[in-house]
Amino acid sequence: MDRLDDAERCYRSAITILRELGDWVRVGPVLLNTGYLHLRRGDHGKAIAAFRESLEVFERSGAIGGRGSAYANLGLVHHDMGDLDEAERYYLLAIEDNRTVAAAARADSSKVGDRRGLAQLLGRLAKVHLDRGEVARAVEGHREEVRLLRFVGDKRLLADAVHALGEALLVAGDVGAAREAWSEALPLYEDLGDDERVAAVRERLFFV
Template identity: 25%
Template sequence: MGNAEAALTLGQQALILSTKLDARREMADSLNLLGGVHNVLGRYNDAANYNMRAVTLYRELGDRERIAAMLNNLGEHARLRGDYQAAAPLYLESLKIARETGNRDGELVFLSNLGGARIGLGEFCTAEDDLRQTIFLAGTGVQAGFLSETYRFLAEACLGQEKMTEALAAARQALALGQKAEAQDLIGGAWRTLGMAAAQLAQPIAIGDETYNATDCFAESLRIFTEMGAQGEQARTLREWGGYEIEKGDSERGTALWQKAREIFDRLGMELEVHRMDTAL
């Protein structure tokens, strides 16, 4: 939480200074930074507003690569709000620009994120194809942090198709890569997906030399996201955990976790996630 707040202060100071100097590229970069920090903090509407302002400036500057990056960021804000229908076309537009400009790194990121949106839309098979293509194109020279999320998405795409062996292998790889990158958000996401896998298997899973049940995995995910102050991710973990507890018969505990997730989504203005929860049980 402290690192995010420090980055927020830095971004605000940079925006004030660049605005005074009318340094438009630096203004756009500062807006991009502020969008990213608000995204981590779960303030998705604020994040989107900053990135929309950045897109406008990058268009004025004619910087197509940065335009693609900002459209991807807007897709991320939509996806993290649970608006997968809005996210997918933004990723597709980003992907088109990346391919036209020969931006291979951007292409990999945008294709991976598109896979994440397609999971939210229930298009698990297509998402799996996107994600396996991303991993293939990335080869061995890509940062661990980037591929951690791709493997997490792949695990969830496989879970949606009940491909349990593939899902568990991908989730373990997501955790290992997140730990290698020392990225708490990636580690927290990987633990949640491991919890989902353990829940679907209805048995503990081995990770390294230790064995964990679904509750262990969800609890670790929630601990990490709580320490980060990542409220949206806390709610996602609580929702998965609550659904698991209800499914296994502990209605009291499961309902409490479920309601806590709903309260967070509601407080963050994530209406689509609230609606999904209200219609799920």
């Protein structure tokens, strides 16, 4: 906890200095970090306040992708609180912002980063649907997440996405498809050396 207190003091000092300098572009990311800190402490109210303030700063500075990060993190906090409607609203805003940024950057290499971010957002939204009992929408969202991540080349994200797809398919009652997903996730986790996930997936494949 002391380390978190030290980090919060550093963030506060940085925000004060950057505001005095009028450096709004760098204020936003520091506010995001402050929100993450409060979220780690389980202080949802302060996390929401920090993320909302970062959103205002990003809108003022015009930093590309900043608003999407703020929306995504607000969705994360509300999901953690069990407020599924607000989580969905913020995730949808983040997805809209991601696609707007991607449309303005078609000609450069940021397309891959946009795919990664969009895939993660679709995965989070799919979990909201699953928590609501909207199983078909959850499966559809995870399928799209997996499709995008196949282009990105991030083995960790792909493994987690395929694993999550398997869980959604199991809830949907499609055991065969769920086992196919887990069978794909297993060697990915093995390559990553993630013994905990390897054991969890093997257990799924053994018992289901």
